[in-house]
Amino acid sequence: MRRHVPFEFVYQIFALVLAAILVHAAYLALIRPRATAVLEAQQLAVQADPQYVNEPSVWVILKDYEQELGVILTLWGLAIMGWKFRSLGRERALFDANLVAIADGESILPEDARGHARALEALPAEDRDRLLPHLQLTALNRFRTTRNIQDVSDEVGRATQSYGDRLDSELSLVRYIAWAIPSIGFIGTVRGIGQAMGQANRALEGDLAGVTESLGTAFNSTLVALLLSMVLMFLLYQLQQLQERLVLDAQAQCQRTLIQNLQAPGER
Numbered sequence: 215m216r217r218h219v220p221f222e223f224v225y226q227i228f229a230l231v232l233a234a235i236l237v238h239a240a241y242l243a244l245i246r247p248r249a250t251a252v253l254e255a256q257q258l259a260v261q262a263d264p265q266y267v268n269e270p271s272v273w274v275i276l277k278d279y280e281q282e283l284g285v286i287l288t289l290w291g292l293a294i295m296g297w298k299f300r301s302l303g304r305e306r307a308l309f310d311a312n313l314v315a316i317a318d319g320e321s322i323l324p325e326d327a328r329g330h331a332r333a334l335e336a337l338p339a340e341d342r343d344r345l346l347p348h349l350q351l352t353a354l355n356r357f358r359t360t361r362n363i364q365d366v367s368d369e370v371g372r373a374t375q376s377y378g379d380r381l382d383s384e385l386s387l388v389r390y391i392a393w394a395i396p397s398i399g400f401i402g403t404v405r406g407i408g409q410a411m412g413q414a415n416r417a418l419e420g421d422l423a424g425v426t427e428s429l430g431t432a433f434n435s436t437l438v439a440l441l442l443s444m445v446l447m448f449l450l451y452q453l454q455q456l457q458e459r460l461v462l463d464a465q466a467q468c469q470r471t472l473i474q475n476l477q478a479p480g481e482r
Contacts, residue, residue, distance in 0.1 A: 222297065226387070229293035230286075237286045241277075249277035280402030280435040284395045288442045291391040295453050298384070302456050308346050309463070313337075314354075314472055321477035327358035345377050345460065349468040353476075363476050370468055378461040385454065392446045399439020406432025 252271045259268075275281070314330050316322065322330060331354040334347050341347060349370050356369045 225297060226290075226294055230290045233286050233289035233293065237282060237289065241282050245273055245276050249273040275434045275438060278402060278431050278435055280398050280405070281438045284398050284435075284439050284442050287391050287395050287398070288446055291388050291446050292449070294388055294391075295449055298453055299456075302453075302460055304341075305344050305346070305460055305464075308341065308344055309467055313347055314350055316471070316475050320475065322354075322357070322472075322475050323477055324358050324361045324479065327354040330354050331358070345374075345464045346467060348377065349373055349464055350472050353468060353472055357476055361478055363473065363478050366476060367469070367473060370465065370473065374461055374465045378458070381457045381461070382454070385450065388446075388450055388453075392443055392450060395443045395446065396436075396439045399436045399443075402435025402439070403432040406435065 249271070252274055256268045276285075313334060315333065316330075331351055334342065334351045334354070337347055342351075352373045353366050353370050357363070357366045360366070
Protein backbone atom coordinates (compact mmCIF):
# COMPACT_ATOMS: atom_id res chain seq x y z
CA MET A 215 0.00 0.00 0.00
CA ARG A 216 1.32 3.42 -0.91
CA ARG A 217 1.94 5.71 2.04
CA HIS A 218 1.66 9.46 1.80
CA VAL A 219 4.02 11.74 3.71
CA PRO A 220 1.94 13.96 6.05
CA PHE A 221 1.78 17.52 4.77
CA GLU A 222 2.52 18.87 8.25
CA PHE A 223 5.84 16.98 8.28
CA VAL A 224 6.76 18.47 4.91
CA TYR A 225 5.82 21.91 6.24
CA GLN A 226 8.07 21.46 9.29
CA ILE A 227 11.07 20.44 7.16
CA PHE A 228 10.47 23.32 4.75
CA ALA A 229 10.15 25.78 7.66
CA LEU A 230 13.48 24.60 9.12
CA VAL A 231 15.31 24.90 5.80
CA LEU A 232 13.81 28.32 5.08
CA ALA A 233 14.65 29.62 8.57
CA ALA A 234 18.25 28.38 8.24
CA ILE A 235 18.69 30.03 4.84
CA LEU A 236 17.19 33.38 5.84
CA VAL A 237 19.01 33.64 9.17
CA HIS A 238 22.37 32.58 7.75
CA ALA A 239 21.99 35.08 4.92
CA ALA A 240 21.18 37.82 7.44
CA TYR A 241 24.26 36.92 9.47
CA LEU A 242 26.55 36.92 6.45
CA ALA A 243 25.20 40.12 4.92
CA LEU A 244 24.33 42.20 7.96
CA ILE A 245 25.01 41.01 11.50
CA ARG A 246 28.62 39.77 11.35
CA PRO A 247 29.94 42.62 9.15
CA ARG A 248 28.39 45.20 11.46
CA ALA A 249 29.67 43.37 14.54
CA THR A 250 33.19 43.36 13.06
CA ALA A 251 32.96 47.08 12.34
CA VAL A 252 31.77 47.81 15.90
CA LEU A 253 34.58 45.73 17.45
CA GLU A 254 37.21 47.46 15.32
CA ALA A 255 35.82 50.88 16.26
CA GLN A 256 35.83 49.94 19.93
CA GLN A 257 39.43 48.70 19.71
CA LEU A 258 40.56 51.98 18.12
CA ALA A 259 38.67 53.95 20.77
CA VAL A 260 40.37 52.01 23.58
CA GLN A 261 43.78 52.56 22.02
CA ALA A 262 43.10 56.29 21.79
CA ASP A 263 41.64 56.51 25.30
CA PRO A 264 42.44 53.76 27.86
CA GLN A 265 39.53 55.02 29.99
CA TYR A 266 37.01 54.42 27.19
CA VAL A 267 34.10 52.15 28.20
CA ASN A 268 32.58 50.02 25.44
CA GLU A 269 28.82 50.31 25.05
CA PRO A 270 26.81 47.14 24.41
CA SER A 271 26.01 46.51 20.75
CA VAL A 272 23.20 44.30 19.50
CA TRP A 273 25.35 43.26 16.54
CA VAL A 274 28.16 42.07 18.81
CA ILE A 275 25.73 40.25 21.10
CA LEU A 276 24.21 38.33 18.18
CA LYS A 277 27.34 37.65 16.12
CA ASP A 278 28.38 34.16 17.29
CA TYR A 279 27.36 30.77 15.90
CA GLU A 280 25.40 29.72 18.98
CA GLN A 281 23.18 32.79 18.71
CA GLU A 282 22.64 32.11 15.01
CA LEU A 283 21.56 28.55 15.71
CA GLY A 284 19.31 29.74 18.53
CA VAL A 285 17.56 32.21 16.24
CA ILE A 286 17.07 29.49 13.60
CA LEU A 287 15.51 27.12 16.13
CA THR A 288 13.31 29.89 17.50
CA LEU A 289 11.94 30.72 14.06
CA TRP A 290 11.38 27.01 13.43
CA GLY A 291 9.46 26.65 16.67
CA LEU A 292 7.38 29.73 15.86
CA ALA A 293 6.55 28.31 12.43
CA ILE A 294 5.40 25.02 13.96
CA MET A 295 3.26 26.82 16.54
CA GLY A 296 1.85 29.06 13.81
CA TRP A 297 0.60 25.92 12.07
CA LYS A 298 -0.97 24.74 15.35
CA PHE A 299 -2.66 28.11 15.98
CA ARG A 300 -4.07 28.01 12.45
CA SER A 301 -5.36 24.49 13.02
CA LEU A 302 -7.06 25.55 16.26
CA GLY A 303 -8.79 28.37 14.40
CA ARG A 304 -10.20 25.87 11.92
CA GLU A 305 -11.34 23.63 14.76
CA ARG A 306 -13.17 26.57 16.32
CA ALA A 307 -14.82 27.49 13.01
CA LEU A 308 -16.66 24.15 13.03
CA PHE A 309 -18.36 25.10 16.30
CA ASP A 310 -20.49 27.58 14.34
CA ALA A 311 -21.43 25.06 11.64
CA ASN A 312 -24.65 23.06 11.92
CA LEU A 313 -22.94 19.69 11.52
CA VAL A 314 -25.88 17.64 12.79
CA ALA A 315 -29.17 19.16 11.66
CA ILE A 316 -31.60 18.79 14.56
CA ALA A 317 -34.84 20.78 14.73
CA ASP A 318 -36.00 22.33 17.99
CA GLY A 319 -37.60 19.66 20.16
CA GLU A 320 -36.46 16.84 17.86
CA SER A 321 -35.16 13.64 19.43
CA ILE A 322 -32.76 11.22 17.81
CA LEU A 323 -33.67 7.55 18.06
CA PRO A 324 -31.14 4.75 17.45
CA GLU A 325 -32.74 4.20 14.05
CA ASP A 326 -32.07 7.84 13.12
CA ALA A 327 -28.41 7.80 14.14
CA ARG A 328 -27.17 6.30 10.87
CA GLY A 329 -28.76 9.05 8.78
CA HIS A 330 -27.17 11.80 10.88
CA ALA A 331 -23.84 9.96 10.79
CA ARG A 332 -23.87 9.97 6.99
CA ALA A 333 -24.01 13.78 7.02
CA LEU A 334 -20.82 13.85 9.08
CA GLU A 335 -19.15 11.22 6.92
CA ALA A 336 -19.85 13.37 3.87
CA LEU A 337 -17.65 16.15 5.22
CA PRO A 338 -14.21 16.67 3.63
CA ALA A 339 -11.63 14.35 5.16
CA GLU A 340 -9.75 17.27 6.74
CA ASP A 341 -12.87 18.48 8.56
CA ARG A 342 -14.14 15.00 9.39
CA ASP A 343 -10.97 14.25 11.36
CA ARG A 344 -11.30 17.38 13.51
CA LEU A 345 -12.41 17.13 17.11
CA LEU A 346 -16.09 18.15 17.10
CA PRO A 347 -17.13 16.08 14.04
CA HIS A 348 -15.11 13.17 15.44
CA LEU A 349 -16.94 13.34 18.77
CA GLN A 350 -20.35 13.64 17.15
CA LEU A 351 -19.70 10.74 14.79
CA THR A 352 -18.42 8.65 17.70
CA ALA A 353 -21.57 9.46 19.69
CA LEU A 354 -23.94 8.55 16.86
CA ASN A 355 -22.20 5.28 16.04
CA ARG A 356 -22.09 4.30 19.69
CA PHE A 357 -25.75 5.15 20.19
CA ARG A 358 -26.73 3.12 17.12
CA THR A 359 -24.99 0.01 18.44
CA THR A 360 -25.60 0.19 22.21
CA ARG A 361 -28.86 2.22 22.38
CA ASN A 362 -27.62 3.48 25.75
CA ILE A 363 -27.09 7.19 26.35
CA GLN A 364 -24.72 6.66 29.29
CA ASP A 365 -22.49 4.50 27.11
CA VAL A 366 -22.50 7.28 24.52
CA SER A 367 -21.46 9.87 27.10
CA ASP A 368 -18.68 7.62 28.41
CA GLU A 369 -17.37 6.92 24.91
CA VAL A 370 -17.34 10.62 24.06
CA GLY A 371 -15.36 11.27 27.24
CA ARG A 372 -12.77 8.66 26.26
CA ALA A 373 -12.55 10.02 22.73
CA THR A 374 -12.09 13.55 24.09
CA GLN A 375 -9.29 12.43 26.39
CA SER A 376 -7.57 10.56 23.56
CA TYR A 377 -7.75 13.57 21.24
CA GLY A 378 -6.41 15.86 23.96
CA ASP A 379 -3.48 13.50 24.54
CA ARG A 380 -2.76 13.53 20.82
CA LEU A 381 -2.74 17.32 20.67
CA ASP A 382 -0.37 17.42 23.63
CA SER A 383 1.98 14.85 22.11
CA GLU A 384 2.17 16.85 18.88
CA LEU A 385 3.87 19.64 20.84
CA SER A 386 6.81 17.42 21.80
CA LEU A 387 9.00 18.84 19.01
CA VAL A 388 8.35 22.42 20.16
CA ARG A 389 9.18 21.40 23.73
CA TYR A 390 12.44 19.91 22.51
CA ILE A 391 13.29 23.12 20.65
CA ALA A 392 12.53 25.18 23.77
CA TRP A 393 14.87 22.92 25.74
CA ALA A 394 17.59 22.90 23.08
CA ILE A 395 17.92 26.69 22.79
CA PRO A 396 19.24 27.26 26.36
CA SER A 397 21.47 24.20 25.96
CA ILE A 398 23.03 25.75 22.87
CA GLY A 399 23.54 28.95 24.88
CA PHE A 400 25.41 27.01 27.55
CA ILE A 401 27.58 25.41 24.86
CA GLY A 402 28.51 28.92 23.75
CA THR A 403 29.31 29.78 27.36
CA VAL A 404 31.63 26.81 27.70
CA ARG A 405 33.27 27.59 24.36
CA GLY A 406 33.83 31.23 25.30
CA ILE A 407 35.29 30.40 28.69
CA GLY A 408 37.54 27.79 27.09
CA GLN A 409 38.83 30.35 24.61
CA ALA A 410 39.41 32.84 27.42
CA MET A 411 41.40 30.29 29.42
CA GLY A 412 43.47 29.53 26.33
CA GLN A 413 44.51 33.19 26.17
CA ALA A 414 45.52 33.45 29.84
CA ASN A 415 49.19 33.92 28.94
CA ARG A 416 48.38 36.94 26.79
CA ALA A 417 46.32 38.38 29.63
CA LEU A 418 49.30 38.04 31.99
CA GLU A 419 51.29 40.05 29.49
CA GLY A 420 48.72 42.81 29.66
CA ASP A 421 46.77 42.06 26.46
CA LEU A 422 43.18 41.59 27.64
CA ALA A 423 41.45 42.10 24.30
CA GLY A 424 41.25 38.39 23.41
CA VAL A 425 40.10 37.36 26.88
CA THR A 426 37.47 40.07 26.95
CA GLU A 427 36.08 39.07 23.54
CA SER A 428 35.95 35.38 24.53
CA LEU A 429 34.14 36.15 27.78
CA GLY A 430 31.75 38.30 25.78
CA THR A 431 30.99 35.25 23.63
CA ALA A 432 30.30 33.22 26.77
CA PHE A 433 27.90 35.69 28.34
CA ASN A 434 26.20 36.83 25.14
CA SER A 435 25.33 33.31 24.02
CA THR A 436 23.62 32.58 27.33
CA LEU A 437 21.81 35.92 27.33
CA VAL A 438 20.39 35.47 23.83
CA ALA A 439 19.46 31.83 24.42
CA LEU A 440 17.54 32.58 27.60
CA LEU A 441 15.66 35.48 26.01
CA LEU A 442 14.68 33.39 22.99
CA SER A 443 13.62 30.51 25.21
CA MET A 444 11.42 32.80 27.32
CA VAL A 445 9.56 34.04 24.22
CA LEU A 446 9.10 30.52 22.86
CA MET A 447 7.92 29.09 26.18
CA PHE A 448 5.39 31.89 26.65
CA LEU A 449 3.81 31.19 23.26
CA LEU A 450 3.94 27.44 23.91
CA TYR A 451 1.99 27.82 27.16
CA GLN A 452 -0.57 29.99 25.37
CA LEU A 453 -0.97 27.31 22.70
CA GLN A 454 -1.38 24.59 25.31
CA GLN A 455 -4.05 26.63 27.06
CA LEU A 456 -5.98 27.12 23.82
CA GLN A 457 -5.80 23.40 23.07
CA GLU A 458 -7.12 22.50 26.51
CA ARG A 459 -10.00 24.94 26.11
CA LEU A 460 -10.77 23.51 22.69
CA VAL A 461 -11.05 19.98 24.07
CA LEU A 462 -13.33 21.03 26.94
CA ASP A 463 -15.50 23.22 24.73
CA ALA A 464 -15.86 20.53 22.07
CA GLN A 465 -17.04 17.99 24.63
CA ALA A 466 -19.53 20.50 26.02
CA GLN A 467 -20.72 21.36 22.51
CA CYS A 468 -21.25 17.70 21.67
CA GLN A 469 -23.20 17.22 24.90
CA ARG A 470 -25.35 20.31 24.33
CA THR A 471 -26.11 19.94 20.63
CA LEU A 472 -26.29 16.17 20.25
CA ILE A 473 -26.22 13.91 23.30
CA GLN A 474 -29.02 15.71 25.13
CA ASN A 475 -31.24 15.13 22.07
CA LEU A 476 -30.72 11.37 22.06
CA GLN A 477 -33.66 9.25 23.12
CA ALA A 478 -33.21 5.61 23.99
CA PRO A 479 -36.03 3.09 23.44
CA GLY A 480 -38.59 3.25 26.23
CA GLU A 481 -37.70 6.83 27.19
CA ARG A 482 -39.96 9.81 26.77
